[in-house]
Each structure stands twice: as structure tokens, then as C-alpha cells.
Amino acid sequence: xxxxxxxxxxxxxxxPSVVGLDPKPEYIPADIMEKCEAEYGPTLRAAxxxxxxxxxxxxxxxxxxxxxxKPQAAYYEALGPDGYAVLKDTCDYAREKGMYVxxxxxxxxxxxxxxxxxxxxxxxxxxxGKTLEPFGCDSLxxxxxxxxxxxxxxxxxxxxxxxxxxxxxxxxxxSSGELQDLAIDGKKVYERAAxxxxxxxxxxxxxxxxxxxGAVVGATYPEELxxxxxxxxxxxxxxxxYGAQGxxxxxxxxAFDKNGGGAVVNSSRGIICAYKKRGGSFxxxxxxxxxxxxxxxxxxxxx
Amino acid sequence: xxxxxxxxxxxxxxxPSVVGLDPKPEYIPADIMEKCEAEYGPTLRAAxxxxxxxxxxxxxxxxxxxxxxKPQAAYYEALGPDGYAVLKDTCDYAREKGMYVxxxxxxxxxxxxxxxxxxxxxxxxxxxGKTLEPFGCDSLxxxxxxxxxxxxxxxxxxxxxxxxxxxxxxxxxxSSGELQDLAIDGKKVYERAAxxxxxxxxxxxxxxxxxxxGAVVGATYPEELxxxxxxxxxxxxxxxxYGAQGxxxxxxxxAFDKNGGGAVVNSSRGIICAYKKRGGSFxxxxxxxxxxxxxxxxxxxxx
Numbered sequence: 001x002x003x004x005x006x007x008x009x010x011x012x013x014x015x016p017s018v019v020g021l022d023p024k025p026e027y028i029p030a031d032i033m034e035k036c037e038a039e040y041g042p043t044l045r046a047a048x049x050x051x052x053x054x055x056x057x058x059x060x061x062x063x064x065x066x067x068x069x070k071p072q073a074a075y076y077e078a079l080g081p082d083g084y085a086v087l088k089d090t091c092d093y094a095r096e097k098g099m100y101v102x103x104x105x106x107x108x109x110x111x112x113x114x115x116x117x118x119x120x121x122x123x124x125x126x127x128x129g130k131t132l133e134p135f136g137c138d139s140l141x142x143x144x145x146x147x148x149x150x151x152x153x154x155x156x157x158x159x160x161x162x163x164x165x166x167x168x169x170x171x172x173x174x175s176s177g178e179l180q181d182l183a184i185d186g187k188k189v190y191e192r193a194a195x196x197x198x199x200x201x202x203x204x205x206x207x208x209x210x211x212x213x214g215a216v217v218g219a220t221y222p223e224e225l226x227x228x229x230x231x232x233x234x235x236x237x238x239x240x241x242y243g244a245q246g247x248x249x250x251x252x253x254x255a256f257d258k259n260g261g262g263a264v265v266n267s268s269r270g271i272i273c274a275y276k277k278r279g280g281s282f283x284x285x286x287x288x289x290x291x292x293x294x295x296x297x298x299x300x301x302x303x
Numbered sequence: 304x305x306x307x308x309x310x311x312x313x314x315x316x317x318x319p320s321v322v323g324l325d326p327k328p329e330y331i332p333a334d335i336m337e338k339c340e341a342e343y344g345p346t347l348r349a350a351x352x353x354x355x356x357x358x359x360x361x362x363x364x365x366x367x368x369x370x371x372x373k374p375q376a377a378y379y380e381a382l383g384p385d386g387y388a389v390l391k392d393t394c395d396y397a398r399e400k401g402m403y404v405x406x407x408x409x410x411x412x413x414x415x416x417x418x419x420x421x422x423x424x425x426x427x428x429x430x431x432g433k434t435l436e437p438f439g440c441d442s443l444x445x446x447x448x449x450x451x452x453x454x455x456x457x458x459x460x461x462x463x464x465x466x467x468x469x470x471x472x473x474x475x476x477x478s479s480g481e482l483q484d485l486a487i488d489g490k491k492v493y494e495r496a497a498x499x500x501x502x503x504x505x506x507x508x509x510x511x512x513x514x515x516x517g518a519v520v521g522a523t524y525p526e527e528l529x530x531x532x533x534x535x536x537x538x539x540x541x542x543x544x545y546g547a548q549g550x551x552x553x554x555x556x557x558a559f560d561k562n563g564g565g566a567v568v569n570s571s572r573g574i575i576c577a578y579k580k581r582g583g584s585f586x587x588x589x590x591x592x593x594x595x596x597x598x599x600x601x602x603x604x605x606x
Contacts, residue, residue: 022415022416024419025428025429025430025431033431037431042430042431042432042433043431043435044428044430044435044437046430046431047428047430047431072416072419074410074412074416074417074419074420074423075416075419077419077420077423077424077437077438078419078420078422078423078428078437079423079428079437080391080423080437080438081384081387081388081391083437084384084387084388085384085387085388088383088384106410106411106412106446107377107409108409108446109377109409110474110475110476110479111476113325113375113377113378114377116327116375116377116378116380116381117377117380117381119381120377120380120381120382120383121380125328125347125350125381125382126328127328127345127347127349127350128328128336128340128345128346128349128350129345130345132346132347134347134380134381134382134383134386135380135383143409143411143446143448144448144482145446145447145448145471145474145482145483146471146474146476146478146479147474147476147478147479147480147481147482147483148478148481149476149477149478150474150476150478168448168449171413171448171449171450171453172413173413173414173449173450173452173453174450174452175449175450175451175452175453176413176449176450177450178450178451178495178499179447179448179450179492179495179496180448180450182485182487182492182495183487184485184486184487189482189485189492192481192482192485193482196481
């Protein structure tokens, strides 16, 4: 079970954190940018190659202390096809180094199209009599708005290929409540979303009690996070919003179960841009920041 | 105003339809697949090149009768980076031929990440002192679940760059009601979504009364479609679900305003796979099917 693999990596490293790879040109050290511009000119290709080196450097600095990495597709897609190709290579490299890869792409569509997305990122494609793997991540974030038939194809691919998804439930942004917090008969939209996800994956829980469908719940809503943990014991949580977005170790305490399992907390800028505040090399500073986050989360989770 | 451009193309061709490019290996004529396999081997690259030829053939057959094309990102992403590169080239080719390109990628995320997606598909990126365009579509479908701050960056890019978005309101799939139809004080989640979109784009309407934020409303829910048309006169509708999904010309009548404007109706398989039912060449059959759809929609819209 894919979510068991993530949980075991977390327990082995005593570190329930994931580092978000959210590259932007202004985050990349100048020497990397200059080297790539010298080789490829002032192009999107050059920027993509800079993202590749930056991502590789971060993974090399983090793989033995952080169990998982969460590349954010949007930032790579913002460099067009060259960026997208580097996104795939970065996922592959992280998996080679033994990291669990959560591709944060928030895909979602109606049945047949959701099936195409699930093949793209978690599955395979049959073509020319061959079975080919387009991307190959461990897990993917998906959007819940379209309902069960938009989630089901992902779920089936998870079962068939030992993968996982994290569906948006209560997101970390300021206006997430506009639709997600609307209450019907005392139950909110995001609670109903969590209920549907639980129903869909009933009976599929692994060794630690969690199934292949997890939930995205923001660190910026600590009360909701604790309440959801109690109400939905089979949903593993991906918790964004720690660090730069304002969530603290105290805010995420409620995300964990009594064994310190059940959740992985993401920080992006707080780790990948740490060198801008701390000085030193980008990779060394990222490692130092990741070690601090690990200590804070060990206490929060009781690991 | 981008949505004015779409509306004018629709009026000029008297055709409120858009053809969805949803390629799958089994849709492509055997001779194209064989040619590409011979050149590139049994690879994702070969399949992507087949999608390129298929898409180009469809665009060449349709550009003078159909105002818009809607490539579905999922199917191209299912071929990995090679497919993604062909998706961009296909968008570029359709624009070169004068078609309005709606990229159906249903992107959506929190503020900063939504900004990256808006740059990727509708905007530009600043890098190496240059302003580069990663993709360059006329419009993009976006997911509403995260709330206003997930939509705002797209909206701002639309204003700055003369682009449009279509936000998911009431989707065409069978379980769309699970979250979207939940009613709070007599008002459904999807109606509140439409309200927010209207509020966000107030004052930005163009020549025909429509703003740069449109709404996706499925042909499979004709009553909701008519009611939304009346309630939200500034939202241009992208209406999927016609044809293969079950929606008829009669079902989409209510999507149009009194001038026959305000909506564009999508068919994908019904056009791009028409040759499988009709025989003949894939491109000739697509054109014939598109002409039939045009006649049906002219009547429905009163154009």
C-alpha cells in the first residue's frame, strides 16, 4: 500500500514532513541562472535547466532526512514544455533517491478525463501493443469539486498500481471557506467531501489504518484539522500552509493520530528559500531548515 | 476583450460550437499510428506525433466553419512530456489558423500557485530580463473549489493580457450534484460559485455584456442551464456534454441570450471520432459532423 510506504518512510526518519518544490526564477541562486543562460541563452529552456539543477541540489541535500518531496506542477508549467519535462525528471530523480513523490498538480475532471489524468501521473498507457508509463509518481493531489465520478478513476488506478491520491478537502488559502465552509444541516461542504472520500475507499485501509485516498487540509485551519482527524480516521492528511503561509508546529498537532502517524506536513519556501534568510549555500541552508522543521514536527507528532 | 473576440467569431460563422480535441490512441486512424511508429518506434513520442498529425488534420478541416477549439490537456498529459509539447504546438497551430483556443486544463490552486498557472497558460514569465510566453492560449478552464483567491490571479491576467477563463460552476458529469447541488438557505453551492464569479468581474463586461470570467455549465443539466442564463447575464457559458455525453440541441437552447450569444457548446467524440460511425476520412467526417452540429445549434440559438 502506497500510503503505508509513505508512513514507513516517515517513521523510519522520525520526520512527518514533506518539502515542496515551488521554484521561481527569483528563488534560484544567481550562479545557477548564469550558468544556464550561458549554455541555453535567455530562454525558457535555460530557466527549466536551472530548475533542474536547483531541484537536484535540494533533493541531494534532503533525501536522507526528509521522507517526501512535493513538486508543484504550476511552477514548472509556467516555463512551458521545457519546464514540464524537467518536472518529470525531477520526480524521477527524487524517486531514485528513495523519496516519496507527491505531485501537487490538483488535477480533476469528469470520469473519462479523470481517467486520462490518472494514467498520466499514476498509471500507464497502452499504445502500439506496449504498456508505457508517462510520468510515474507515488501520489497526486486531486480536486474534489466534480464529485465521486471525478475521483473514482484515480482511486482505481491507486488500487491497481499501488499509488495514492490526496483530494482537496479544506484548503489553506484565506477564501477557502467561501464554498468549502458552507453548512447544510449543520454539516459543511468540506466535511461532506471527506465523507465521500471515506465511503469511496472503505475497506482499502492499509497497515496503519489509512487508505489510498488522503485529504488535503491546511495548517492554517488548526481547529478544522483536529476535528477532521477525529472524524475521519482512515484519511491520511497532506497538510500545506506550514511556515511561510503562517501555520506553526502547534497548529498541526491535531493532524496526527496517537502514534504520531496519519499526516505529512509541507513547507516550501521556508526550506527551498532558506538561504535567503540564513545565508550560506541554498542546499546547505535547506538542509538546516529541514532539520529544524523535523525537530518541531517530532515534538508536535510525539515521534 | 477576449470574450468579445470569441463572440464575434461565433456570430461571423453563425456557429456557437467548439470542438473538443480529446485524442486517445484508439481514436487515431491506423495509417497515422503506423507512420509515427515507423518513424519513432513504439514510444510515447510516436503517439504524441500521431496526436499532432490528428489534431492538425482536424484543425485544417474545421477552422473555417467552427470558431473555437478546446484541447483537453489530460489526454496530451497522458503521453508525458512529449504529449505536453504537442499540446502546446496544437494550441499554437489552431491560433495560427484563426481559431479561438480554450485550453481545457481545469487548473486551480491557492493564490501564488494560481498565479503561476495563469502565467503558464494566459500570461508571461519574466526571466533573464526578458518577457517570455510559455503557452499562450486565448482562455483556460479553471476549478472553483478553492474560492476567490484561487480565481483572482487568473482574472487579473485576463485583464492585463486580454484573455478569458471559464470557471467550473455546474459540471456535466453524473455525480456533479454531490457537492455542487448542496443547498444552503435555498441557494445551491454552484449558484454561490456563479455569484462570486459575477461579483469578481463586475464592471468588466465587454461589448456583448459578458466579462472575462465565464462559467462551465453542462448540457446534461438543461434546467439549471436555463436558470443560470437568466440569473447571471454577464457570465459567458462554456457548455460541455453535447453529443456523446447525451446533451441535445434542445437541451442547450436555454444557454443562449436573446441575440443567440452568450454560450459556446462543445462536442468532442461526436466530431473527432465521426469517421468511425460515418466511414470516410477522419477529417472529412469531422467536418460533416461539425456542419450538422452547426445547423442544429443555429436553430437552438436562433442564429
